[in-house]
Amino acid sequence: MATSVDPSVPSSTDRFAQPDAAGHFGPYGGVYVPETLMTALQELGAAYETARQDPAFVEELRHHLKEFAGRPTELYFAERLTAHCGGAKIYLKREDLLHTGAHKINNAIGQAILAKRMGKKRIIAETGAGQHGVATAAVCAKFGLSCRVYMGAVDMERQALNVFRMRLMGAEVIGVEAGQKTLKEAINEAMRDWVTNVRETHYILGSALGSHPYPMMVRDFHRVIGLETKDQIMAAEGRLPDEMIACVGGGSNAIGFFFEFLDDKAVRLVGVEAGGRGITRGEHAARFEGGKLGVLQGCKTYILQDSDGQIELTHSVSAGLDYAAIGPEHAYYRDQKRIDFAYACDDEVMEVFQLVSKLEGIIPALESTHALVHGLKRAKEMGPDEILIINLSGRGDKDVSQVQQMLDLKEPSSR
Numbered sequence: 578m579a580t581s582v583d584p585s586v587p588s589s590t591d592r593f594a595q596p597d598a599a600g601h602f603g604p605y606g607g608v609y610v611p612e613t614l615m616t617a618l619q620e621l622g623a624a625y626e627t628a629r630q631d632p633a634f635v636e637e638l639r640h641h642l643k644e645f646a647g648r649p650t651e652l653y654f655a656e657r658l659t660a661h662c663g664g665a666k667i668y669l670k671r672e673d674l675l676h677t678g679a680h681k682i683n684n685a686i687g688q689a690i691l692a693k694r695m696g697k698k699r700i701i702a703e704t705g706a707g708q709h710g711v712a713t714a715a716v717c718a719k720f721g722l723s724c725r726v727y728m729g730a731v732d733m734e735r736q737a738l739n740v741f742r743m744r745l746m747g748a749e750v751i752g753v754e755a756g757q758k759t760l761k762e763a764i765n766e767a768m769r770d771w772v773t774n775v776r777e778t779h780y781i782l783g784s785a786l787g788s789h790p791y792p793m794m795v796r797d798f799h800r801v802i803g804l805e806t807k808d809q810i811m812a813a814e815g816r817l818p819d820e821m822i823a824c825v826g827g828g829s830n831a832i833g834f835f836f837e838f839l840d841d842k843a844v845r846l847v848g849v850e851a852g853g854r855g856i857t858r859g860e861h862a863a864r865f866e867g868g869k870l871g872v873l874q875g876c877k878t879y880i881l882q883d884s885d886g887q888i889e890l891t892h893s894v895s896a897g898l899d900y901a902a903i904g905p906e907h908a909y910y911r912d913q914k915r916i917d918f919a920y921a922c923d924d925e926v927m928e929v930f931q932l933v934s935k936l937e938g939i940i941p942a943l944e945s946t947h948a949l950v951h952g953l954k955r956a957k958e959m960g961p962d963e964i965l966i967i968n969l970s971g972r973g974d975k976d977v978s979q980v981q982q983m984l985d986l987k988e989p990s991s992r
C-alpha cells in the first residue's frame with residue numbers, strides 16, 4: 578500500500594483544503610510571530626513544499642512509518658462494544674498500536690526527516706503529558722539528532738515516567754517554571770529557544786497548531802490515518818462509514834483521520850473536545866463551548882479567554898486535550914458545517930475507560946476515551962445497518978496509575 582502513506586498524492590480534497598499563501602483557512606490560522614521567526618517559518622514552508630513533491634522523501638517517510646512506527650495500523654471491528662450498544666457497527670482505528678503508543682509518531686518521523694534534509698542537527702519540542710516528547714525523543718535517537726524537550730514543571734511531576742522514558746532515549750528534558758507550569762508555558766519556552774538558535778535548530782511542533790506551515794504540515798503527516806481507514810473500511814464493508822469520531826486537543830489525530838473524507842459528504846465527521854468537570858469557566862477545555870476568536874502562540878483561532886483577552890485556565894482529566902486553543906482548520910470546517918463538535922466530561926471518560934478495557938481488552942488513552950464516550954452514545958442512536966469508526970489515537974498505559982488513584986479516592990472499599 579505504498580500510496581497509503583504518501584502525503585504527496587494529490588487528494589480529492591486538496592483544492593478545497595489548502596490554506597492560502599499566508600496560511601489561512603478562511604479567517605483562521607496565519608503567521609503571528611516575531612520577525613526572527615518569520616524567516617525560519619518561510620524557510621520551513623519552502624523546504625516542506627519541495628520535500629513533499631520529492632519521491633525520495635516520500636519513500637523515506639513510507640519506509641520509516643512502516644519499519645519504525647509499525648504502519649499500517651489495524652481497523653478493528655469492536656464486536657463486544659457493538660453488541661453492548663445494540664446499534665451501529667463500531668470499528669476502531671488502532672493508532673494505539675503504533676510505536677511509542679500514539680499517533681504522534683507519524684508527525685515526529687515526518688518532521689525529523691525534514692529537519693535532516695534541511696541540515697538541522699538539533700531538535701527541540703514541547704510536550705504536555707509527554708507523548709509528543711517521547712515520540713520526538715525516539716525519532717531523535719533513531720536519526721542521531723540532539724533533542725531538547727520543554728515540559729511544564731507540573732506536568733513533569735504528573736508524568737514522571739514519560740520524563741524518564743525521554744531521558745532514557747537521550748533527550749534533555751527542561752522543566753518550565755513559568756505561569757501554570759504546563760503545556761502553554763512549555764510552548765512559549767520552545768519558541769524562545771527557536772528564536773535564539775534558529776540556524777541549527779528545527780522545532781518539532783506536536784499538533785495541528787501554531788503558525789503556518791505547521792497546521793498544514795502536521796495534518797499532512799497524519800493523513801495516512803484516514804488514507805488507510807478508507808482502504809480498510811472499503812475492504813471490510815465495501816462502502817464508506819456513516820460516521821467518524823475523533824478526540825480534539827490541538828486537532829492532529831482528528832484532522833489526519835477526517836481529511837480523506839471531507840469530500841464524502843454522506844460521512845458525518847465529529848470532533849470531541851474535553852468537557853472537564855462541566856462547561857463552567859476554567860473547568861473545561863472545549864474551545865467551541867464559549868471560546869472566542871483570538872491569537873495564541875502564533876495562530877488565530879478559537880481560544881478560551883476572558884473579555885480582556887487573558888487566556889483562561891483549562892481543565893481536563895486528559896493532559897493531551899487540556900489546551901486553550903484549537904487547530905485553525907477545525908474552526909474553518911466547523912464554520913463550513915463539515916465537521917461537528919461535541920464534548921465529553923471527566924466522569925463519563927472514567928466510566929468508558931473501564932468499560933472499553935473490560936469489553937474489548939484494549940486500554941484506551943484518556944484522550945481517545947473522549948471519542949469513545951461520544952461514539953458509544955451515537956452507536957446506540959444509530960441502526961445496526963450503519964457503520965461508525967472511532968479513532969483510537971493512543972493507548973492508556975500512560976494513564977493507568979492516574980486512573981487507579983482517582984478510583985481509589987472515589988471508592989476505596991472496592992479495591
Ligand SMILES: *Cc1c(COP(=O)(O)O)cnc(C)c1O
Pocket residue numbers: 679680681708709783784785824825826827828829830831897898942944945970971972
Ligand atoms: C496528544 C494526544 C491527543 C491530542 O492531540 P491532537 O493533536 O488533538 O490529536 C489525543 N490522543 C492522544 C493519545 C494523544 O497523545
